[in-house]
Structure formats: C-alpha cells, structure tokens
Amino acid sequence: MTAALTLYDNYTRTQRRFEPLSPAGPVRLYTCGPTVYDYQHIGNFRTFLFEDVLKRVLRWNGYTVMHVMNITDVGHLTSDADTGEDKMEKGARRTGKTAWEIAQLYTDDFVENLARLNIEDADILCRATDHIAEQIAFIADIERNGFAYVTSDGVYFDTAKQPDYGHLARLDIRGLEAGKRIEQGEKRSPTDFALWKFSPPGERRQMEWDSPWGRGFPGWHIECSAMAQKYLGDYFDIHCGGEDHIPVHHTNEIAQTEARVGTRLANFWMHGYFLLLDDAKMAKSAGEFLRVQSLIDRGYDPLVYRYLCLTAHYRTQMSFSWEAMDAAVTALDRMRRGVHALEEAAQVPPDAAYIERFTDQVNDDLNVPRALAVAWEVLRGEAPSAVKRATLLRFDEVLGLGLADWSPRQDAVPPEVQALADARAAARGAKQWAEADRLRAELAATGWEVEDQSGGYRLKRR
Secondary structure (H helix, E strand, C coil): CCCCCEEEECCCCEEEECCCCCCCCCEEEEECCCECCCCCCHHHHHHHHHHHHHHHHHHHCCCCEEEEEEEECCCCECCCCCCCCEHHHHHHHHHCCCHHHHHHHHHHHHHHHHHHCCCCCCCEEEEHHHCHHHHHHHHHHHHHCCCEEECCCEEEECHHHCCCCCCCCCCCHHHHHHCCCCCCCCCCCCCCEEEEEECCCCCCCCCCECCCCCCEEECHHHHHHHHHHHHHCCCEEEEEEEHHHHHHHHHHHHHHHHHHHCCCCEEEEEEECCEEECCEECCHHHCCCCCHHHHHHCCCCHHHHHHHHHCCCCCCCEEECHHHHHHHHHHHHHHHHHHHHCCCCCCCCCCHHHHHHHHHHHCECCCHHHHHHHHHHHHHCCCCHHHHHHHHHHHHHHHCCCHHHCCHHHHCCCHHHHHHHHHHHHHHHCCCHHHHHHHHHHHHHCCEEEEEECCEEEEEEC
C-alpha cells in the first residue's frame, strides 16, 4: 500500500500527514520569491528547485495546486533589523539605472533562469509595488487591533503584545533583550519591526507612496502577509522559503497575520536549506556569487545543477563544488542516454511496483535522493525496455529532468569550442607548447576538456 504524503512543518517541528485544508482543492501554496536588486545566485535557486519538487509531488498525489510567488521590489533593507537603506535603491545606485529599471531587469533574468532549470512558473507572480494599497490596509488593521505604534521614522509592530511571538523560530525573547548590543532607536523592543518606513526628511526616494502615517514605503514583511492573504485567504496550506527566513521574515509574517485575522497564515511552514560554497553560506551580500549563467559560461547544462540538487534532501545543507558538478554531468548523461536508448512503445504502462516504491520515497517528506536511487534501479534492471522507459518518464514528472525531450544532438560541440580545439592541435603540430597550453586552459574555461589521442584528440565536457 502506498504511503500517504507526509511533510515536515517547521512551525510544529514535526513531520505530519499532509491533507489539504479544502478537500475540494486546490492546494494553496505561497513561496517567497526574489528581492530583485541583483541577479539570483545558485543558492537561491536551490530553494526554488525544492519548491518546484514540492509542487510536482503534490500533483503526483493527485492534487491541483494554486501557487503564488512574490517579487520583492521595495522595502527590503540591507539589514534585517530595519536599518540601512533599501536594497533596491542601493542596487539602482550601483547600476546607474532607476529602481524600476533594475526591478524589471532582474525579474526578467529570474524568470529566464526558472525556465533554464525547468522550474514551473507560479500561477501568480505578484510584485510588492503593485500591492501598496493592500499593504496599507493591512497595517491599518494591525494598528486598529492595538499591535502597532508610530515613531519618528516609521510604524512598528509591537511584538510584546503577542506572548507567542517568535514561536516558529523558537526565539529566546528574554535572551535577546538581555544580550542586545545594537542601537534600537525608538523601537520598544529589539524584536519589533517596521511595517511602514517614512522617507527621510528633505529626501525624495525613487519608490515612495502616501499613507495615513506619512509618505514612505512598506517594510519587507508586510508584502507577503498582504499578498498571500489576498490571493490565498486567511489560512492556506503551505508557505515556503529559505532557512534564513525562519527567524525574521517568516516569524514576522506570522505575527502580522495573527494580529490582523488570528491565524498563523499557513498550515505548513517549509524551508529549503543553504547551499554552501567553501563552507560558507552563498549570499549576494558577501560579494562574488555564482549565477546560473556562471554555470552556462563554464559549459554546464543548467539541468546538471538541477540533478545535483536532487541528490541532497532539501532539509540538509549542500556543499557546492565543481567536482560535484562534474559527477552530476556524468550521472545525468548516463541517465539521459540510458532512457534515450530504451524502446518507445505506445500504451505500455509503467511498472506498478516501482511506481509505488518511488511514491513511498517522495511522500516521505520529499525524499528525492532515495527516489532518484529507485530511478537508477529501474534503468539498470531487467524489466522490458518499453516498461522501463514508461516508468522513468513517469518519475520525471517529479524529477523534472526533461528526459523525454533530450537527444544526443544536444551534446554537439559548439563551433567556437571546436575552433579552439583545432587551433590547439595546430599549435601542438608546430611544437608551440606554450600556445597549446594556453588554448587548453581557454578550453577548460568554457567547460570542455581535450584528450590527446593517437592521430588526433577527443573533446568532452568537463
């Protein structure tokens, strides 16, 4: 008998059976999207990949899904403690473009990279700047209910009014009070947070609006509470994000919604864990970071990165290395070629026993690494060729590797790479060893490796 779907809920800190709040459906899912002040790095996309797998597993279990994702294009300050400048204003100054221009630039890049990684689009992709009225109305209700106060620089949420504030993150509020080392200004408590920030006196921001409290802009957290409630209701099925959202952003979303309507916003709170690069969290604020385009520039198919992410459970931190990417290249290539070589026959059903085993794994809190192992078992097994193909293509509805669409022609050597390899062969023939070494290094930088053989050479992806 196939196991029921169970998911880990960070709010209760338990893995429990998933049942939609509305039996008639759909499953209502909200995922925190990008702050579009810069390109998204591959660590960000690991979280988006986990959420894509979650949506596919929900559908695998027969549910329809209503998926909403936000675009943060205002209100996210450079410090999560409501200090510093707006990341959008800072990004605009860095690029020489307006905040509106960079919001569109980085949103377009984000959407393009979702497609490259075969991450399915949200049903609704909503921008914070398109929902200012909803955020103001939300703040007004919070204030009316007695959970807000006004200072000289903004409207703040009074966390002391909620005895259970910080439950999601299990925050030690007394410890935070005793150990505070930061200047909290007019905030009553270090855990209080901005709902609305006033524009600095005598200064005009690129993004600012009139409000009942003064001209300014919304805090980071209010956008998600307002947009999630607008599109999904007061209490919906699942809210997702990265593990860094637990102590601040999601904690504050819950506080806001409890203050307005008395719910914790979502029944399940799920979080993807960090990608580690050189044993440190990958973050744009740290300076250099790897983009999907960085992988492409080195010759990697973006779906190799998707495969790599499938090999680690979403609730474990994953270390990134080029060696791991190379291993994923080999594995995905073998899987693609293996499926491509299988017999294609219409009306051949997948293997029911393997479908059940695969389902048992993905239904165990999205245990995709074990589900992937089941896929390899099918590929190497003794079942009829057409049955194996039908089974693996069913699995790919969750894995999202595009196995049905791949053909060996996709691995053709690009003309510019072939030209470099030919130039290197000519340099070797002329005994210009330094030039040959330089060209080898240039090939390596494009993601290709040359192997010298008797009578010629062979190119392969690194």
